[in-house]
Amino acid sequence: MKKGWISYPYIFWMILFTLVPLILVLYYSLTATDPSGVTVFTAENFRTFMQPIYMKVLMRSVILALASTLICLLLGYPVAMILSGRDLSHRNLMVLLFIIPMWMNFLLRTYAWMTILDRKGVINSLLGMAGLPQLNILYTDAAVILGMVYNFLPFMVLPIFSVLSKIDRSVVEAAEDLGSDSFTVFRRIIFPLSLPGVVSGITMVFMPAVTTFIISKLLGGSQYMLIGNLIEDQFTRVYDWNFGSAVSIVMMLLILVSMGVMSRYDKEEMGGGLL
Amino acid sequence: MAKHIIELVNLKKEYDGTEALKAINLYIRQNEFVTLLGPSGCGKTTTLRLIGGFEKPTSGTVLFEGVNINDVPPYKRRVNTVFQKYALFPHMNVYENIAFGLRIKKTDNDVIRQKVAAMLSMVNLEGFEKRSVESLSGGQQQRVAIARALVNEPEVLLLDEPLGALDLKLRKEMQLELKNIQQRLGITFIYVTHDQEEALTMSDTIVVMSQGTIQQIGTPQDIYNEPKNAFVADFIGESNIIDGVMLEDYRVRFAGHIFDCVDKDFGKEEKVDVVVRPEDIRLTREDRDLLQGRVSSVIFKGVHYEMKISDENGFEWIVHSTSMEPVDTEVGLMVQPGDIQIMKKVQTI
Numbered sequence: 001m002k003k004g005w006i007s008y009p010y011i012f013w014m015i016l017f018t019l020v021p022l023i024l025v026l027y028y029s030l031t032a033t034d035p036s037g038v039t040v041f042t043a044e045n046f047r048t049f050m051q052p053i054y055m056k057v058l059m060r061s062v063i064l065a066l067a068s069t070l071i072c073l074l075l076g077y078p079v080a081m082i083l084s085g086r087d088l089s090h091r092n093l094m095v096l097l098f099i100i101p102m103w104m105n106f107l108l109r110t111y112a113w114m115t116i117l118d119r120k121g122v123i124n125s126l127l128g129m130a131g132l133p134q135l136n137i138l139y140t141d142a143a144v145i146l147g148m149v150y151n152f153l154p155f156m157v158l159p160i161f162s163v164l165s166k167i168d169r170s171v172v173e174a175a176e177d178l179g180s181d182s183f184t185v186f187r188r189i190i191f192p193l194s195l196p197g198v199v200s201g202i203t204m205v206f207m208p209a210v211t212t213f214i215i216s217k218l219l220g221g222s223q224y225m226l227i228g229n230l231i232e233d234q235f236t237r238v239y240d241w242n243f244g245s246a247v248s249i250v251m252m253l254l255i256l257v258s259m260g261v262m263s264r265y266d267k268e269e270m271g272g273g274l275l
Numbered sequence: 276m277a278k279h280i281i282e283l284v285n286l287k288k289e290y291d292g293t294e295a296l297k298a299i300n301l302y303i304r305q306n307e308f309v310t311l312l313g314p315s316g317c318g319k320t321t322t323l324r325l326i327g328g329f330e331k332p333t334s335g336t337v338l339f340e341g342v343n344i345n346d347v348p349p350y351k352r353r354v355n356t357v358f359q360k361y362a363l364f365p366h367m368n369v370y371e372n373i374a375f376g377l378r379i380k381k382t383d384n385d386v387i388r389q390k391v392a393a394m395l396s397m398v399n400l401e402g403f404e405k406r407s408v409e410s411l412s413g414g415q416q417q418r419v420a421i422a423r424a425l426v427n428e429p430e431v432l433l434l435d436e437p438l439g440a441l442d443l444k445l446r447k448e449m450q451l452e453l454k455n456i457q458q459r460l461g462i463t464f465i466y467v468t469h470d471q472e473e474a475l476t477m478s479d480t481i482v483v484m485s486q487g488t489i490q491q492i493g494t495p496q497d498i499y500n501e502p503k504n505a506f507v508a509d510f511i512g513e514s515n516i517i518d519g520v521m522l523e524d525y526r527v528r529f530a531g532h533i534f535d536c537v538d539k540d541f542g543k544e545e546k547v548d549v550v551v552r553p554e555d556i557r558l559t560r561e562d563r564d565l566l567q568g569r570v571s572s573v574i575f576k577g578v579h580y581e582m583k584i585s586d587e588n589g590f591e592w593i594v595h596s597t598s599m600e601p602v603d604t605e606v607g608l609m610v611q612p613g614d615i616q617i618m619k620k621v622q623t624i
Binding site: 171176180 | 329349355360362375380
C-alpha cells in the first residue's frame with residue numbers, strides 16, 4: 001500500500017484514545033496497592049467481583065437489559081413495519097418524529113421522565129384528580145426499564161425500518177402469488193429477510209442498556225446498582241480504580257461475547273452480506 | 276373451440292386519475308399462448324397485474340372460468356406469475372424457492388422432492404438444488420423463477436417480460452424453451468413483452484396494446500400481414516407508412532400515383548394510411564414502373580440490404596432486398612396490389 005501514510009493520523013488517534021486507555025484499564029485491573037504503598041500484580045480484583053453481591057449486580061444488569069431489549073423489539077418491529085408500509089403518506093415526517101427526540105440531550109429526556117413518574121409527578125396528579133390510588137413507579141425496576149426502552153427504542157426501530165424498506169416489493173408479491181396469505185408472507189418472507197435489521201437492532205439496544213448508569217441512577221434511585229453504577233462508584237466515590245477497572249474489563253468481555261454471538265447468528269441465518 | 280379460461284370485461288384501471296387501462300375487453304382461450312405486446316406504458320403490465328390480483332380494477336370485471344374474481348386475493352387465484360426481475364427469495368436456496376408454493380399447500384415431503392426434481396430437470400438445472408439463488412446467472416435465475424411458478428401446476432401462467440434482462444442469444448434459447456414447455460404442459464400462458472419479434476416467435480395470439488387500449492388481436496401472421504392500423508404496422512416490424520386517398524374500391528392514390536389494391540368499402544375520397552412492408556417492394560432498373568426513385572443509402576443487415584429510396588415527391592421508402600443497388604442509382608419501385616395495405620386513419624394514437 002503506497003498511500004498507507006494517509007491512515008497514520010487515524011492510527012495515532014486510535015492508539016491515543018482507544019489502545020492506551022484500554023491498556024491502562026487492563027493494567028489497573030490486574031494490579032493493587034498493598035498497605036505499604038507498593039503496586040503489585042494480582043488477580044484479587046477479579047476474585048472480589050466473583051462475590052455473590054457483585055454477581056447479583058451483574059445478573060440484574062443483564063436481565064434488565066434483556067427485558068428492555070425484548071420490549072424494544074416487540075414495540076419497535078411493528079412500528080418499523082408501519083413506517084416502511086407502502087401506503088404510508090408523510091413517511092419522512094414520521095421517521096423524523098422518531099429521530100427528533102434523539103437530537104435532544106439524553107439526560108434532559110431522562111429527567112423529564114422523573115417529573116412524570118414522581119410521587120407528586122404528572123401521572124400521580126392525574127390519578128389523584130380521577131380519585132384513583134397513587135402509583136409508586138419511580139425508583140423501581142419498572143421505571144429503569146421504561147427509561148431504557150424510551151431512550152433506546154429508536155435504535156431498534158431504525159435498523160429494522162431500513163432493512164424492511166429495502167425488501168423488494170415483488171418478492172412479497174411472488175410469495176402471495178405462490179399461495180401465502182399475509183401472515184405466511186410475514187412469517188416466511190418478511191421476517192426472515194428482516195433478521196439482519198433485528199440482529200443489529202438487538203445489538204444496538206442491548207449494549208447501551210447493559211452498560212447504562214445514568215438511567216438507573218436517575219430513575220432507579222441512588223441506591224440502585226447496575227454494573228454501570230458499580231463502575232462509576234468505584235471511580236468517583238470509593239476511589240478503588242483497580243476494582244473499577246476489573247469490573248470494566250468484565251463488562252467489556254461481556255459485550256464482546258454478545259457481539260460475537262450476534263454476528264455469528266447473523267451470518268448463519270443470512271448467508272452474510274445482506275445488510 | 277376451447278373454452279375461455281379468462282375473460283376481461285370492460286376492465287379499467289386508473290392510477291391517481293390517469294387511465295392506465297381504458298375499459299378493455301379480451302378473452303383468453305385455454306391452452307393458448309397469448310402475448311400482450313406494446314410499448315412501455317401501454318397498459319400491458321397493468322392488465323397482467325389485474326389478472327394476477329396484485330391490482331384492483333377501477334371498474335369492470337376479471338372472469339376466471341366464467342366466475343368474477345375481482346375480490347379474490349392473489350394467493351387464492353389459480354394463476355402463477357413469473358416476475359420481471361425474477362423476485363426469487365434471497366434467503367432460500369434453489370430447492371426451497373421451487374418448493375415454496377408446495378410447502379404452503381402442506382404437500383407431503385416426498386411429493387415435493389419428486390415434483391421439484393421433475394421441474395429442475397425440465398428447466399435443465401439438475402444438481403443446482405443447494406445453490407443459493409444469488410450465485411446464479413440471470414438465465415439460471417429465470418429458469419428457477421419459471422420452475423417455481425410451474426411446480427404449482429397453475430391453470431394460467433402469467434409472465435411479465437421474463438426475458439428482458441437476458442442477452443440476445445440466451446433470450447432466443449429461452450423463447451424456444453418457454454414455447455416448448457407451454458406446449459408440453461398444455462398450460463395457458465399470458466406473456467407480456469415489448470419485443471415484437473419475441474411476440475411473433477412464441478404466440479398463438481398477439482394482443483397489441485397502446486395507451487391503455489387494445490389495437491388489434493390476432494395470430495402472429497394476421498398481425499404482421501394485416502395490421503389493422505398504422506400503429507400496429509409501425510410497431511410490428513418495419514413499415515413504409517404514407518398518406519393516401521381511396522378513390523374507389525380497389526383503387527388508391529398515394530405518392531402521386533394511382534395503384535391497384537385489394538381493399539374496398541371505404542368512403543369516396545376517404546383519406547387513409549397506406550402501409551407497405553419493406554420486403555414487399557421490388558426494385559427494378561426499368562422505368563415502366565409507376566414509382567421512380569433514387570437510392571439514397573444502403574446498409575448491410577446480414578441476410579438483406581436495407582436501402583432508402585427517395586421518390587420524386589421526397590418521400591423516403593425503406594426497401595429490404597437480398598440484392599443491392601448502389602447509391603444514386605435510379606430505380607423503379609414495384610409493389611404487388613396484395614402487398615398494399617390500406618388502413619383507416621386513426622385520430623390520435
